Amino acid sequence: xxxxxxxxxxxxxxxxxxxxxxxxxxxxxxxxxxxxxxxxxxxxxxxxxxxxxxxxxxxxxxxxxxxxxxxxxxxxxxxxxxxxxxxxxxxxxxxxxxxxxxxxxxxxxxxxxxxxxxxxxxxxxxxxxxxxxxxxxxxxxxxxxxxxxxxxxxxxxxxxxxxxxxxxxxxxxxxxxxxxxxxxxxxxxxxxxxxxxxxxxxxxxxxxxxxxxxxxxxxxxxxxxxxxxxxxxxxxxxxxxxxxxxxxxxxxxxxxxxxxxxxxxxxxxxxxxxxxxxxxxxxxxxxxxxxxxxxxxxxxxxxxxxxxxxx
Numbered sequence: 500x501x502x503x504x505x506x507x508x509x510x511x512x513x514x515x516x517x518x519x520x521x522x523x524x525x526x527x528x529x530x531x532x533x534x535x536x537x538x539x540x541x542x543x544x545x546x547x548x549x550x551x552x553x554x555x556x557x558x559x560x561x562x563x564x565x566x567x568x569x570x571x572x573x574x575x576x577x578x579x580x581x582x583x584x585x586x587x588x589x590x591x592x593x594x595x596x597x598x599x600x601x602x603x604x605x606x607x608x609x610x611x612x613x614x615x616x617x618x619x620x621x622x623x624x625x626x627x628x629x630x631x632x633x634x635x636x637x638x639x640x641x642x643x644x645x646x647x648x649x650x651x652x653x654x655x656x657x658x659x660x661x662x663x664x665x666x667x668x669x670x671x672x673x674x675x676x677x678x679x680x681x682x683x684x685x686x687x688x689x690x691x692x693x694x695x696x697x698x699x700x701x702x703x704x705x706x707x708x709x710x711x712x713x714x715x716x717x718x719x720x721x722x723x724x725x726x727x728x729x730x731x732x733x734x735x736x737x738x739x740x741x742x743x744x745x746x747x748x749x750x751x752x753x754x755x756x757x758x759x760x761x762x763x764x765x766x767x768x769x770x771x772x773x774x775x776x777x778x779x780x781x782x783x784x785x786x787x788x789x790x791x792x793x794x795x796x797x798x799x800x801x802x803x804x805x806x807x808x809x810x
Contacts, residue, residue: 535584535591543606543617544624545599547584549591559620560627565596568798569631571621572599573642575674575776576607576688585779586637589787593794596631598624602645604689607681608707610648610718618648625663633798634663636670636733639776640684640746643675647722654730667731669797671790673738674746674776675754677726678719682708684745684775727757734764736793738786740773766793 536551540559546552554562570590574583578601587597600621606613625634638646653660676684682704686697708716735758739751748769755765768789770782779786 535588537580540598540624541620543601544620545580545601547587547591547597547599558627559624561631564628564630566630567594567596568633568635569625569628570595570597570635570637571625571646572597573636573638573645574599574601575640575642576602576604576685578639578776589790590635590637595635600642600645602641604685607641607644607685608704608715610715614645614648615652615718617645618652621649622652622660622663625666626660629662632666633668634666635668635794635798636731637673638671638675639673640676641681641688643672643726644678644681644719644722647724647726648718650725650730651721654725657730664731667733669733669793670731670735671738671793672735672751672754673778674743675726675737675739675751676745677747677750677754678716678723679750680745680747681719687745687775727754729758729761729763732761732763734766734793734797736766736768736789738768738778738789740770740778742772743775745775 534549536548538546538548538552538556540546540556546556546561548565548567552561552565556562570587572583572586572590583599587599590597598621600617602614602617606617625631636646653664682701685704686700689700690696708719737751737755739746739748741748755767758765766789768778768785770778773781
């Protein structure tokens with residue numbers, strides 16, 4: 500089967516078709532995962548807390564309001580909930596709530612009808628729920644691209660979103676993938692154990708990015724540009740490895756250099772050998788130590804500033 504025919508067949512597959520719903524029925528009931536309570540906000544957004552949310556969500560607004568700090572988590576493509584929950588559990592144990600943002604491959608391939616609609620919902624949620632301050636970012640792999648789409652929208656209406664920008668106190672990027680790594684990472688995410696299918700999908704993605712430049716690739720480029728020039732200047736921590744072909748050291752290093760040139764404080768943890776988005780699993784003690792130290796630095800500073808402002 501040619502890469503083109505394979506791509507067409509994928510477009511018919513329910514995995515890629517999952518059309519983004521602008522109106523999604525809100526599931527108020529919760530599911531318990533160990534010590535977590537989760538509530539579906541939209542098709543792509545999951546609200547995670549350490550206790551059952553007794554209210555409801557109306558037009559993406561929590562009723563009643565919740566004043567806990569919020570982590571915006573941007574997982575890797577097709578991340579399983581049990582893996583996302585491992586990170587969420589640690590945040591909730593620290594007093595945070597988590598808003599997890601998921602993507603489908605279809606939404607990634609067609610940004611105008613996919614990731615950009617998700618970005619709209621993310622922005623609406625965090626601008627509507629203003630009591631969730633401060634904000635914290637924790638992104639993985641393609642989550643960097645997803646956040647880049649959010650940055651594009653904020654930059655287009657900077658006065659409107661400046662309060663959101665000011666609320667972000669820290670950001671963690673684990674195996675962040677740039678546009679050049681989409682043809683490498685997406686096939687592995689979709690077909691993790693099938694090398695033949697990975698090669699076929701990789702050919703199709705290269706074809707897709709070339710053929711649909713105006714409706715897809717230009718958006719990848721713009722998102723990448725916004726991620727590199729970042730209008731959010733909060734301190735950042737990078738987790739990566741020298742052997743990761745998707746969250747490549749070279750592309751992450753360019754982001755680091757750009758951010759540091761703008762005066763941002765960037766912390767860096769790079770292992771000689773570690774799998775893509777598998778650093779926590781492979782180096783649990785080191786990862787968690789760096790992670791907790793970073794939270795204590797940036798969130799501790801935020802708390803101290805709030806206390807001083809009230810004195």
